[in-house]
Amino acid sequence: MCTPFRMRGLELSNRVVMSPMAMYSCKDGLPDDFYLVHLGARALGGAGLVFTEMTCVAPRARISPGCAGIWNAAQSGSWKRIVDFAHSNSSAKIGLQLGHAGPKGSTQLGWEEADEPLKDGNWPVIAASAVRYGPNNQVPRAMTREDMDRVTEQFAEAAQRGAGCGFDMLELHCAHGYLLSSFICPLTNKRTDDYGGPLANRMRYPLEFLRAVRAAWPGDRPISVRISAHDWAPGGNTPDDAVAIARMLKDAGADMVDVSSGQTTREAQPVYGRMYQTPFSDRIRNEVGIATIAVGNIFEADHVNSIIAAGRADLCAIARPHLADPFWTLHAAAQQGFTKLDWPKQYLSGKAQLERNLARAAQMALGA
Numbered sequence: 001m002c003t004p005f006r007m008r009g010l011e012l013s014n015r016v017v018m019s020p021m022a023m024y025s026c027k028d029g030l031p032d033d034f035y036l037v038h039l040g041a042r043a044l045g046g047a048g049l050v051f052t053e054m055t056c057v058a059p060r061a062r063i064s065p066g067c068a069g070i071w072n073a074a075q076s077g078s079w080k081r082i083v084d085f086a087h088s089n090s091s092a093k094i095g096l097q098l099g100h101a102g103p104k105g106s107t108q109l110g111w112e113e114a115d116e117p118l119k120d121g122n123w124p125v126i127a128a129s130a131v132r133y134g135p136n137n138q139v140p141r142a143m144t145r146e147d148m149d150r151v152t153e154q155f156a157e158a159a160q161r162g163a164g165c166g167f168d169m170l171e172l173h174c175a176h177g178y179l180l181s182s183f184i185c186p187l188t189n190k191r192t193d194d195y196g197g198p199l200a201n202r203m204r205y206p207l208e209f210l211r212a213v214r215a216a217w218p219g220d221r222p223i224s225v226r227i228s229a230h231d232w233a234p235g236g237n238t239p240d241d242a243v244a245i246a247r248m249l250k251d252a253g254a255d256m257v258d259v260s261s262g263q264t265t266r267e268a269q270p271v272y273g274r275m276y277q278t279p280f281s282d283r284i285r286n287e288v289g290i291a292t293i294a295v296g297n298i299f300e301a302d303h304v305n306s307i308i309a310a311g312r313a314d315l316c317a318i319a320r321p322h323l324a325d326p327f328w329t330l331h332a333a334a335q336q337g338f339t340k341l342d343w344p345k346q347y348l349s350g351k352a353q354l355e356r357n358l359a360r361a362a363q364m365a366l367g368a
């Protein structure tokens with residue numbers, strides 16, 4: 001867990017990633033002081049890489065009215081302040097996750113009725129095909145070629161803004177039933193043109209789009225792509241398809257695959273458990289030969305150590321535990337007796353006391 005990781009010009013001090021998590025607390029897409037404190041605290045907390053939440057490339061690309069954006073100069077200014085804080089006060093690197101909500105857009109905040117349409121003020125949504133997510137969601141408009149070009153351009157511009165803010169890495173959200181995912185999943189892509197049908201066709205737009213974003217993003221900074229490696233539904237993508245998807249992403253310039261699953265259809269019946277998506281990461285990493293991020297119910301240092309040591313992923317993304325404890329990585333390292341991770345210098349006396357108390361507890365457990 002505490003070994004460094006290098007990719008292109010990026011060097012992480014350890015293998016823990018704070019996974020992207022929507023906070024639904026922006027007005028007009030502007031990440032305000034809440035975001036500075038939230039992301040800043042996680043950067044101070046020791047994770048090698050801290051991701052922003054899905055940050056939207058246009059007002060109508062948002063999931064909800066509270067989602068973060070990077071389509072104007074004011075938003076870029078706020079993001080730069082957050083990135084600068086992380087860089088000047090911690091050894092964490094900071095990654096930007098870019099996304100477009102597609103058919104799951106115009107819905108309520110995460111703690112309201114998530115994925116259900118807004119009570120008022122809805123905006124029209126687009127997707128690969130006119131397939132709605134749930135019975136109450138809008139039927140999206142199937143994207144035209146012009147729509148595809150516009151969205152690609154929005155992502156390329158957002159990537160350039162992100163590079164200007166100083167983000168160290170970019171992640172493209174192609175999972176969980178959002179716009180790009182709606183092309184990849186056979187249950188939501190019913191197109192009869194070159195962008196629908198077999199997997200190679202369903203990947204055509206996500207790959208065109210990845211190549212365009214790669215060209216707009218600095219060559220020394222990596223790009224990861226988050227996918228749903230299993231739709232958990234009859235007729236949906238399976239982990240075999242995920243291996244094929246990852247191979248195509250690698251050929252189109254992705255450096256890493258962030259291996260999530262599900263949330264592409266209401267029919268899904270996922271099988272949850274400890275580290276439940278790690279087998280998909282394992283297959284992609286070892287069959288395709290591309291770096292992966294494992295995610296999903298990884299919540300102990302032991303899990304991270306086992307996954308990394310067994311070569312099942314290069315990095316482990318940890319989401320909900322970081323909501324319970326911004327200092328998850330520093331605490332987990334101390335519990336393992338590893339004292340060499342950088343703590344903020346302002347907090348060093350807390351580190352010393354924690355390590356002493358943990359050593360004393362270990363001694364007492366041995367004596368008992």
Ligand SMILES: Cc1cc2nc3c(=O)[nH]c(=O)nc-3n(C[C@H](O)[C@H](O)[C@H](O)COP(=O)(O)O)c2cc1C
Nearest residue numbers: 019020021022053054260295296297298318319320
């Ligand atoms: C509050 C919350 C918001 C989330 N928002 C995002 C997001 O913006 N982008 C994304 O790719 N995943 C998002 N996720 C999924 C997490 O990144 C992660 O994949 C999932 O929670 C499983 O990891 P965990 O078991 O460590 O929580 C979110 C999860 C939570 C709990």
